[in-house]
Amino acid sequence: MMKKMISLSVILAMPVWILWGCSSSSHLHNSHPQMEKQEEKREEISIVFNEKEVKLPIRQIPPINQFLEQLDPTQREQEMSRIRITTFSSKTGDLYADVGYNCGEKLCDHVMVQVKDGTVKSFPLRPASMYAGALLSPSEELLAIQLGRDEGTDLVRSGVVVIETDRFKEAHVQNNNEMSNEFFSEEFTWPIYDMKWIDNQTIEITIPDTRDHSFTTLAKWKQQDKPTKTVKITFDL
Numbered sequence: 001m002m003k004k005m006i007s008l009s010v011i012l013a014m015p016v017w018i019l020w021g022c023s024s025s026s027h028l029h030n031s032h033p034q035m036e037k038q039e040e041k042r043e044e045i046s047i048v049f050n051e052k053e054v055k056l057p058i059r060q061i062p063p064i065n066q067f068l069e070q071l072d073p074t075q076r077e078q079e080m081s082r083i084r085i086t087t088f089s090s091k092t093g094d095l096y097a098d099v100g101y102n103c104g105e106k107l108c109d110h111v112m113v114q115v116k117d118g119t120v121k122s123f124p125l126r127p128a129s130m131y132a133g134a135l136l137s138p139s140e141e142l143l144a145i146q147l148g149r150d151e152g153t154d155l156v157r158s159g160v161v162v163i164e165t166d167r168f169k170e171a172h173v174q175n176n177n178e179m180s181n182e183f184f185s186e187e188f189t190w191p192i193y194d195m196k197w198i199d200n201q202t203i204e205i206t207i208p209d210t211r212d213h214s215f216t217t218l219a220k221w222k223q224q225d226k227p228t229k230t231v232k233i234t235f236d237l
Contacts, residue, residue, distance in 0.1 A: 043068075043080060047097050047115075049087045054095060054115055063111045063124040064101050084108060086131055090140050094165070098131045098145070106130060112145060112161075114168055121168040126159050126186055139200040141237055142171055146195060149188045155218060158192035160184055162203070162235060174201075174234040182213075183233070189213045193228060202234045 044057045058065050064083075068076050084100035095115040100108030110125035112134075129147040136143050143163045148156045160183045162171040173180050182189045183205065190213050194206035208221050209229040221227075 043076075045080075045083060045085070045099070047085055047087055047095070047113075049089060049095055049097075056113065056115075056120060060120045061099065061111060061113060061122045063109070063122065064099065067102055067109070084131075088134060090136055090165075092140060094140075096134065096143070098125075098134065100131060102127075104128075106150065110147065112143070112163065114165065123161075123163055123168050123170070125161050126188075129159065129188070130156075132158065132192075135195060135197060135203075136165070137197045137200050137203075141165055141200060142197075142235055144195065144197070144203055146192060147188070151215060154222065155215065156191055157188035157213075158183075158190060159186070159188040160192070160195070160205070171235040174236050179231055180233050183231075191218065198232070201237050202232055205231050205233065207231065 044055050047054045047056065058068060068079060071079060079101065082101075082103045084103060085097050087095065087097045089095050097113045097115075099111050099113055101111070102109040107128045107130060109127040110129060110131055112123045112125055114121045125145060126147050129149050132146040132148045134143060134145045141164065143165050145161045145163070147159045147161070149159075150156045162184070163169065164171050173184065190207040192205055192207060194204075196204055198204050206228050207230075208218060209227040210217050210221050
């Protein structure tokens with residue numbers, strides 16, 4: 001039996017309305033070295049989660065700020081209006097948001113944002129992709145994010161990024177091999193049908209049980225019984 005597409009019920013996630021405008025003061029401490037003067041006006045996005053609004057100046061999210069700096073004022077305004085945000089929180093109350101920018105009809109560039117104890121951190125994810133969900137490890141020390149790219153109408157290939165939530169850097173794979181490299185490379189290869197943490201540092205990923213991930217092989221697999229296999233990947237803590 002084919003397993004269902006990834007279900008991330010451990011985390012409450014929802015799309016949110018995006019508000020933007022100008023502000024004369026910073027609402028949160030910036031963990032990045034480049035900060036604006038307090039009196040300067042700046043663009044900001046407002047993330048609403050459970051009726052709580054958090055305002056983030058664009059300057060505090062370097063990947064988005066660098067992208068917008070290349071644009072003229074009219075283009076910048078258009079891109080700000082196209083930003084897409086999905087939020088979720090940890091059990092300890094830390095706020096996370098996937099922020100999609102430079103969006104086309106389906107695909108966006110993505111950055112994961114963390115708001116913790118009034119400090120904002122961000123980490124750029126894979127470009128030109130669709131956000132599929134995120135899953136915190138039981139100890140909340142690691143965060144796995146699944147992204148996707150469609151190939152035709154029936155195939156979505158996936159990529160995974162795992163971040164250390166403390167340093168907000170990409171986590172190091174302990175049992176690095178060819179298979180794990182395929183999951184975490186910028187080239188999306190396998191369709192992922194389930195993903196879950198089995199302990200604080202090991203994730204289990206379910207993919208098609210095929211000899212390779214070519215389009216022809218996966219198309220034939222979908223026409224058959226769709227057998228799956230699981231791959232376990234452990235990260236350093």
